[in-house]
Amino acid sequence: MRTTRLGLGLFLLAVVGIGAAQTTNSLPEDVHPDSRSRLPPAKREELDEDGKKAYDAIVSNPRLLAGLRGPAGIRLYSPKSGGGNQYLRFETALGRRLSELAILVTARELDQQFEWTTHEPEALKQGLEQSIIDVVKYRKPLTGLGEKESAIIQLGREVFGKHKVSPETFARAKNFFGAKTMIDLASLMGDFASTAVLLTTFDQQIQPDQETLLPIP
Numbered sequence: 001m002r003t004t005r006l007g008l009g010l011f012l013l014a015v016v017g018i019g020a021a022q023t024t025n026s027l028p029e030d031v032h033p034d035s036r037s038r039l040p041p042a043k044r045e046e047l048d049e050d051g052k053k054a055y056d057a058i059v060s061n062p063r064l065l066a067g068l069r070g071p072a073g074i075r076l077y078s079p080k081s082g083g084g085n086q087y088l089r090f091e092t093a094l095g096r097r098l099s100e101l102a103i104l105v106t107a108r109e110l111d112q113q114f115e116w117t118t119h120e121p122e123a124l125k126q127g128l129e130q131s132i133i134d135v136v137k138y139r140k141p142l143t144g145l146g147e148k149e150s151a152i153i154q155l156g157r158e159v160f161g162k163h164k165v166s167p168e169t170f171a172r173a174k175n176f177f178g179a180k181t182m183i184d185l186a187s188l189m190g191d192f193a194s195t196a197v198l199l200t201t202f203d204q205q206i207q208p209d210q211e212t213l214l215p216i217p
């Protein structure tokens with residue numbers, strides 16, 4: 001009886017082990033096994049000087065829990081993306097018009113009135129058409145939009161609304177923008193998501209002479 005129980009226990013352990021191994025090793029088709037993300041590991045010799053400095057800082061920093069596998073490794077494709085709001089808003093290859101679109105998408109998906117009301121006039125000033133703004137504002141279908149504008153809006157809707165990005169949406173956006181600008185775009189949305197949390201937590205109000213521009217139920 002004891003032998004039988006021991007054999008059963010070993011069998012169950014083996015089954016659990018196999019299941020764990022399968023879970024660990026099973027990756028989506030568009031995820032690279034070396035980096036375990038949708039981008040292959042950045043190679044130090046292929047980076048510019050800023051990238052090499054960032055690479056060396058990552059591998060020598062014991063506080064980075066994931067090391068090169070994680071956000072720090074992804075940002076090696078655009079080392080300045082972690083440099084803050086000024087770079088992300090004003091200096092990326094997206095340009096001001098598309099950057100403002102990404103900010104509006106973030107504000108809409110998080111229903112942040114102050115952020116939206118502040119940035120809609122700026123988006124218009126930077127050349128973003130009111131018709132595109134209204135697609136975001138009123139959550140309209142993307143039919144008829146330009147490919148880059150559509151890709152940004154769809155990406156934001158999936159990131160914030162579904163909490164995941166489909167392989168098709170990612171591939172489409174990466175095809176238009178490339179890896180570096182994709183990282184800048186995601187970082188820009190993340191930066192303004194963080195700002196939205198701050199504004200919402202402290203219930204930041206618009207100025208008395210401002211009209212609320214974002215319809216929120």
